Amino acid sequence: MRAAPQRVGRRHAGRLPLLAAGLAALGLQACSWLADDGLPAWLPYAEARRGLAADLADAGASALRYQPDLSPLDAAERVLIRFQTMDGHMHLFVLGAKDLGLIKAYVDPAAVFRGGTWGLDAGGEPVSGNSGGIVLLDAASGAAPVAATAPDNAYLFGAGVMNYVLYQSGSGIQIESAASPSWPSGGGSGIPISSASSDSFTLADFGLAEGAPRMLIQDTTTDKWIALGWATMGDLLASSDLVGGATSTTGWVGPFGPSPLGSRSWLAPDGLVYASRKDNAEGFDLTRIGFDGSSAAIHLDRSQDVAVSISPYSRYWYFYDGERELLVKARPWW
Amino acid sequence: MRKQPPPLPVLALLALLCLAGAPALAQNPEGARCLIPPPVLSVDAGDDEARAALLAGHLGDMLAAELADAGFAVLRTSDGPYTDAEARKAGYRWLARSGLSIRGGIATVSLEIGDTQRGLVVAAENFAAWAGPTLVPLIDGAAGRAAAAAGKARHLSSEARPAPLEEPSRFLSPDEGARVELRPAPEGAGKLYAASVVGGEARLGPLPLPQGSRVQILVTKSGKLPYRAELILEGGGAHSLPPLRDDPPWGLLLGLGSGHLPGLRLGASYHPPGGWFFVPLDAYLALGLPAGPGAHASYRGELRLGFGSYLLWGPDSAFRAGLEAKGGAVLSGTIGSPAFVFLDPLVEPIALFGEYALSRRLLLRLEVGGSFALGLGSLGVMSRGWLASPSLDLALEWKP
Numbered sequence: 001m002r003a004a005p006q007r008v009g010r011r012h013a014g015r016l017p018l019l020a021a022g023l024a025a026l027g028l029q030a031c032s033w034l035a036d037d038g039l040p041a042w043l044p045y046a047e048a049r050r051g052l053a054a055d056l057a058d059a060g061a062s063a064l065r066y067q068p069d070l071s072p073l074d075a076a077e078r079v080l081i082r083f084q085t086m087d088g089h090m091h092l093f094v095l096g097a098k099d100l101g102l103i104k105a106y107v108d109p110a111a112v113f114r115g116g117t118w119g120l121d122a123g124g125e126p127v128s129g130n131s132g133g134i135v136l137l138d139a140a141s142g143a144a145p146v147a148a149t150a151p152d153n154a155y156l157f158g159a160g161v162m163n164y165v166l167y168q169s170g171s172g173i174q175i176e177s178a179a180s181p182s183w184p185s186g187g188g189s190g191i192p193i194s195s196a197s198s199d200s201f202t203l204a205d206f207g208l209a210e211g212a213p214r215m216l217i218q219d220t221t222t223d224k225w226i227a228l229g230w231a232t233m234g235d236l237l238a239s240s241d242l243v244g245g246a247t248s249t250t251g252w253v254g255p256f257g258p259s260p261l262g263s264r265s266w267l268a269p270d271g272l273v274y275a276s277r278k279d280n281a282e283g284f285d286l287t288r289i290g291f292d293g294s295s296a297a298i299h300l301d302r303s304q305d306v307a308v309s310i311s312p313y314s315r316y317w318y319f320y321d322g323e324r325e326l327l328v329k330a331r332p333w334w
Numbered sequence: 335m336r337k338q339p340p341p342l343p344v345l346a347l348l349a350l351l352c353l354a355g356a357p358a359l360a361q362n363p364e365g366a367r368c369l370i371p372p373p374v375l376s377v378d379a380g381d382d383e384a385r386a387a388l389l390a391g392h393l394g395d396m397l398a399a400e401l402a403d404a405g406f407a408v409l410r411t412s413d414g415p416y417t418d419a420e421a422r423k424a425g426y427r428w429l430a431r432s433g434l435s436i437r438g439g440i441a442t443v444s445l446e447i448g449d450t451q452r453g454l455v456v457a458a459e460n461f462a463a464w465a466g467p468t469l470v471p472l473i474d475g476a477a478g479r480a481a482a483a484a485g486k487a488r489h490l491s492s493e494a495r496p497a498p499l500e501e502p503s504r505f506l507s508p509d510e511g512a513r514v515e516l517r518p519a520p521e522g523a524g525k526l527y528a529a530s531v532v533g534g535e536a537r538l539g540p541l542p543l544p545q546g547s548r549v550q551i552l553v554t555k556s557g558k559l560p561y562r563a564e565l566i567l568e569g570g571g572a573h574s575l576p577p578l579r580d581d582p583p584w585g586l587l588l589g590l591g592s593g594h595l596p597g598l599r600l601g602a603s604y605h606p607p608g609g610w611f612f613v614p615l616d617a618y619l620a621l622g623l624p625a626g627p628g629a630h631a632s633y634r635g636e637l638r639l640g641f642g643s644y645l646l647w648g649p650d651s652a653f654r655a656g657l658e659a660k661g662g663a664v665l666s667g668t669i670g671s672p673a674f675v676f677l678d679p680l681v682e683p684i685a686l687f688g689e690y691a692l693s694r695r696l697l698l699r700l701e702v703g704g705s706f707a708l709g710l711g712s713l714g715v716m717s718r719g720w721l722a723s724p725s726l727d728l729a730l731e732w733k734p
Contacts, residue, residue: 039622039666040715044629046674051712296626302717326712331628 041298042319045330050100052093053325056083059105061091067262070309070318071118072097072329075210076126078137079318080118081327094137097314100329119207120313122158122180129156129165134183148183155206156183159213159233168203175237191236193217194243207312209269214312215242216267223255225265227272229291248291260284260303266310273310273317277303288334296334366488368406368428368447369421370398371414376435381465389441389469390434396477397430397445404485422450428484441465445476447484449491456487502539504572505551507531512555512578514538519548519564535572543567556607557581559694560650579694581609581649582733587699589729591618597634599727603642609649612642614658630670638662638682651691658685658703666715678714680707682725689731697731 062085071080079095092106118137121127126137129150136144150156154167163183165176169190176188193201199221206215213236215228229248230236239245250271256264259275261284266273271290277283286308287297300306305322319328373393377386394410401408406428421429433444445459459476463469505514514536516527529536543549545568553561558578565573587601597620605612618636640660647654660682667675685703692698703725709718 039632039634043666043674043676043715044622044624044632044668045626046630046668047672049674049712053711298626321712323717324709324712324714333626333628 041300041333042328042330045333046328047316047331048098048100048329050095050102050327051325052081052327055093055102055105056091056325059091059093059107061085062087062089067305067307067322068320070307070320070327071126072309072311072314072316072318073118073120073126074314074316075120075124078103078126079314079329080126080137081320095327097329100327117155119155119157121156122161122163124158127156127158127163129154129183146181146183148185150183157206157208159208159211162233164233166206171201173203173242189237191239191245192241195241196244204265205267207267209312214267214269215246216265216272217242218265219252222252224252225254225256225272225274226250226252227267227289227291229270250289250291250293253289261306261308263308266308267312268310268317269312269315275308286333288332290334294334298333366405366407366428367426368401368408368430368484369416369424369426370394370401370408370410370430370432371416372410372412373397373432373434374415376433378437381436381439385465386434386436386441389436389465389473392470393432393434393443393445393473393477396474397432397481400477400481401428401430401447401484404481404488406481406485406488418448418450418453427451428488430480430484436465439465441469443469443473443476445480447480449487452491454487457481457483499540499543499545499547499567502537503541503567505529505531505536505538505553505575506534506572507536507553507575508534508577509553509555509558509575510534512536512553512558514575515552515554516541517550518543519550541567551575553578560648562650581605581607582695583607585612585697585731585733587616587729587731589699589727591620591725591727597621599729601729601731603731610644612644614638614640614642614660616640616660616662630668630673632666632668635665636662640682642687653688653690655686655688658687658701659683660685660703664707664714664716676713676715677710678707678716679710680705680716680721682706685725695733697733699727699729699731701725701727701729703727 061083064086066084066086069082073080074097077097079097079100081093081095083091085091089108093102094104095101096103118126118128121136128135130152131149134146134148134150134156136146150165151167154165157164157166158180161180162177163180165184167174172190172192174188174190176184176186178184199219202218202220204216204218204225208214211232213230213233217226217228226243227250228242228246230239231247235247248270254274256274256276258277260277261275264275268288271288273286273288276285276287282303283299283301284303285297285299287295289295307320307322309318315332316329317332319330320326373390375386375390377383398408398410415431416429418429427450429448429450431446435442440462441464442462443460446455447457448455457480459480461472461476463472507514510531512531514529514531516538517525527538527541529538547567548564549567550562550564553575555578557580559581561576561578583605585603585605587599587603589599591597591599597618599616599618601614601616603612603614616636616638620634622632624631638660639662640658642656642658644654644656646656662680664678664680665675666678667673682703682705685701687699687701689697689699705721705725707716707718707721709716
């Protein structure tokens with residue numbers, strides 16, 4: 001008699017410990033030492049990329065270094081990235097803004113490179129300066145010093161035919177100007193930040209968005225932030241009060257809480273961007289508040305060893321992954 | 335007192351069987367035959383021998399009648415007594431002995447029915463009473479009880495001892511060289527008997543099993559799917575086995591995965607003969623739609639090659655489970671201009687899977703695994719380390 005085949009189970013007790021070990025291994029996924037997975041949030045917005053490992057190695061940069069400063073300057077078709085190593089050296093890389101190709105690499109440039117921020121002079125050349133001097137970045141010959149100085153932490157920029165030096169002075173800002181190619185040496189006009197308030201304020205950032213002044217102010221009393229905009233330098237200079245006289249404003253926003261990055265807020269071409277993170281959560285959010293009141297956020301999975309750069313001088317934002325030594329230029333997410 | 339009977343009565347019994355009792359007895363099973371010699375009578379001088387003879391005759395009559403009613407095929411002899419061996423040799427499984435002794439007007443009655451095959455007394459009655467009319471119903475009762483007990487014993491012994499298989503069990507199979515294994519049921523417990531198919535036939539035994547035994551057989555051959563069945567073995571004859579089906583070494587998978595992005599999974603697996611190991615090859619594709627005004631569509635493609643082992647349940651089981659290990663690479667990129675591609679090698683050192691056979695060629699498979707990204711610096715987008723979420727894949731595998 002032939003019966004239908006039967007599917008009968010036969011347990012192999014000896015193999016159960018292997019399966020149990022497999023389950024335990026998968027349980028390790030719950031441990032906190034986990035890498036990010038999935039597609040990074042910046043990938044869909046990527047416009048250009050560059051691995052800097054070879055550049056840093058060629059420049060002899062120490063592996064122990066701080067997160068870099070990035071200064072994108074679209075009008076000059078330059079992106080400047082500056083590394084400070086823990087052994088006291090500085091490495092400045094000048095990249096092309098379009099595809100992040102390497103234009104020039106500097107090792108321990110002049111002291112003026114070590115401080116201040118980069119702007120664009122009236123001629124459209126990258127410029128930086130402090131009390132040690134003012135330099136223009138010349139791709140052919142390197143740094144071209146200018147016979148002038150500027151206060152430490154000043155913003156140097158050009159608009160129209162004038163070169164300006166802008167810095168905080170007490171509860172207001174001071175704006176000095178001179179006809180290009182000269183640079184001012186004192187004088188200028190002071191504008192209070194907010195004469196209607198007795199709070200303390202800090203000038204957090206300044207830049208030009210295609211020639212239009214932008215300013216980021218922090219109210220250190222309330223820990224709130226505001227982005228201000230004017231259509232022209234003339235409008236800014238005519239203001240009797242920065243907060244009250246701005247053409248565009250995001251309004252006061254914040255507090256933002258602790259930021260996993262060096263900065264908590266950045267000045268964007270038409271608004272501000274701030275970083276925030278939930279307690280004990282991996283990664284962080286970047287939220288852009290526009291002058292029109294709009295809000296848009298992007299979540300980045302990692303907050304360790306990363307740097308973000310957002311500037312009114314560029315309509316792109318930049319993400320630097322220190323672990324992979326990868327610089328990414330990205331389109332705005334808003 | 336018991337006398338040792340001479341051999342001649344045995345021959346006489348055999349003659350009686352052939353001439354008179356054989357046709358009737360031939361209609362009755364051998365296990366029901368009962369030999370009833372006359373009761374052994376012992377009477378003291380001074381007691382009524384005639385009455386004693388009457389009572390002894392009644393004892394024999396009642397014993398024969400009650401045993402007949404209990405289903406035995408009885409044969410009363412005129413001489414005796416007989417030993418168990420003599421009765422067994424004459425073809426009688428059961429032997430009913432009786433005795434009547436009268437001393438001083440007191441009768442002692444004994445009844446004993448024995449199983450000559452096993453050498454056991456299955457029923458016995460002993461009592462003493464006044465040797466008068468009141469003895470008759472006592473004899474009737476004792477004979478009835480003894481016969482009932484013997485009948486019950488006969489019923490139990492016939493179930494417990496079926497006839498054994500006397501000839502080898504033959505299994506006809508077209509799969510030359512296949513191995514035929516046999517175990518008594520239930521659940522395949524007991525000793526394993528095995529033989530190979532030679533010349534289209536596998537012969538086992540004669541197996542030390544009773545006829546009508548239910549057994550489980552397993553037929554296996556390299557490169558073939560095993561065949562299991564339950565059979566009932568009868569004496570003689572051959573069991574025809576179906577041809578073994580080919581065990582397809584290749585399987586194709588189509589499924590959905592959800593580890594990092596929900597995606598489509600295509601795969602193939604190679605199963606070497608044996609049915610316990612396999613080599614999986616998986617391709618996985620997930621698409622990310624643009625999430626914002628400036629975003630391009632993005633994609634993630636994976637290609638993994640590995641090694642797997644079934645750990646629980648055999649190749650013919652409906653459900654199996656095991657472990658896999660794979661390695662491969664992930665391509666992440668954007669669709670549009672400019673387009674980017676990032677490469678991330680990773681390993682999946684451990685993945686648990688379970689599969690359920692919907693049919694012989696279609697399996698439903700669930701797999702859970704953990705992946706470790708190796709990190710290639712700026713060539714990739716993944717950091718070095720375990721990926722945060724385990725991959726979860728549901729797939730259908732088809733074996734063509």
